[in-house]
Amino acid sequence: MNHLRSLNPEQRAAVLAPVGPVLVRAGAGSGKTRVLTLRIAHLISIGAKPSQILALTFTNKAAREMRERLRKQLGAGARGLVAGTFHAVCVRILREMIAGRVGTYTADFSIYAGDEQLQLAAAALDAATERPPMLLEPEEVLRRISRAKSRLLTPRLMARFSPDPVDRFVAGCYRRYQRALEQANALDFDDLILVTHRLLTEHHDLLETLQQRWQHILVDEYQDTDPSQHALIELLTRPAHGRPRSLFVVGDGMQSIYGFRNADHSIINRFADDFPDAKVIELDTNYRSRQPILDAAYAVIRHSRTVAPMALRAAGGGVAERCLLIHESKNGREEAEQIARSINELHAQGRRLREMAILYRTRHMSRTIEAALRHARIAYNVRGGVGFYDRAVVRDVLAYLRVIANPADNLSLVRIANVPARGLGGQAIAHLSAFAAQNEIALSAALAQPAAQQHLSPKAAEGARRLANLLARWQRMAAGTASPDHLIADVLEQSGYMAALENRVSPEDLPDARGHLQELMRAAEEHDSLSSMLQEIALLTSADEKEDERDQVQLLTIHAAKGLEWPFVFVTGLEEGTLPHERSIATLEGIEEERRLCYVALTRAAERLYLSWTPGRNRGQILKPSRFLDEILAYGRERVG
């Protein structure tokens, strides 16, 4: 492999390490992802079939990039390799293996996220018979359920072993929430991991099948795995048939930023304890950033109390001037205008817009920046804005499709029951739902039952019959040869949705809404089956969206910037209350995570890092510069003085 020559000795040692548990632990930009990709090429060169390799990444985008790189290196030799997110891989496993083994689930289960989860959590909370020990919002209930799931706790274990009385109360909600999910033949995101884990611990034959299928597992961004993901990896890589555990993980404890999603950054530190024969390799040369940028990152992370900070050495010499610029503005608008000016300067010097990124702590901060960029006529792309699939009309059509694919999906049916209006108002739906619950059938099945229609108004009964007939028609189409885009066209036409679109959206949004529906059909053309289309959409996360090749400045949250790099990076909002975020300031754990987040932000830059702050971001309040900014300045003074 001639690309091995371009590696430094530690990187090469990692790529060529004997098969076994290997951890590459190293700071930002030290080539971890690159080493992981080359490790795959190495495994193939020593006889592994691509189809025996499973690469787990954090976003679909990262997975796509990995497949691209391997295609370049290995050509057709990379075919069959599975690279995907934990969730995507678990969906594949579950579609293949869940039916008949976990409750009443079938292979066509829906995946519930966001709103749908919240609705079920709210219903589970409402149905509680005991009084909660404190005022609880559905969001908080959901957070606690999610946390329990990430630790592989069932409702029973949560009720029995939680030291916290609130958690013991939530365990009851968790049980009801889970029952509602199963009735809808639906899983939430955490279930994808949890249920897969349960399936594989309870069915040894299935575990063996998968261990046979994937003999080598690699994980990027390992610091952001949660305990359930870790347990799943441990299970899948258990030594079997005399083969050693082939597990190759790369990560950086300093970049652990998904604590709010239950990631546990101590997992990476325990690797050598969990796998006593592990080989641990550290890399210390940074190939991405110039030294002053790395010094700024170190100035922040060296104060961490939870990770042992490592200083980073820049490989490249070259100019190290004007790598770090700090700017104070009067308010957020002026900060944004200053950024626009800097971008125009760089652009005038011949740099491309896509070499620049603007990072911010919270999503809403993009609004002011967007206004300034529009005003300065600078092309930009907001990653993770209101996603295409979050738009109301798109979600309506998807709800139709989900009921067609999974007739038990009650929430989706409720969404579209009266869209367009067909006499099935709130009361009719409540009545039908009660009937469905009593008879233990799905809401979609209740629609067609004469006994259920008896107590409806004639108009509602007629609406229910019509909808039931339509659903049956579409289910036949989906089971037959109709392609997903044909099916969507038929749904829009026959349901009357298209004709009634004017009632659904305001006149000025109408052209956009039509455009979105067309776009959805285009997306559908790329799939041969309804279920493959729905699956891909369910797994899109805000961090990944389609790559856009146009020359545009990239706008994104720091969280979404993980693993990426640009020559010029603007990190905005270095104020107390913004970064660190005010919500996190009160606790040590909170500040620690903000510190790591800041480290991630700073280490995205290769050539030049622009830091900005303003005391006047929030009206009626004067903000102080971020402690992280103070630390960067203090470190600079220390080194000069």
Ligand SMILES: Nc1ncnc2c1ncn2[C@@H]1O[C@H](COP(=O)(O)OP(=O)(O)OP(=O)(O)O)[C@@H](O)[C@H]1O
């Ligand atoms: N030995 C090397 N020689 C030249 N360039 C390298 C070498 N190793 C890595 N690089 C380059 O350095 C940059 C950072 O590499 P990579 O993205 O793999 O780092 P990373 O450790 O995964 O970073 P992060 O922690 O941000 O995910 C990339 O542009 C990569 O191509």
Ligand SMILES: [Mg+2]
């Ligand atoms: Mg990486």
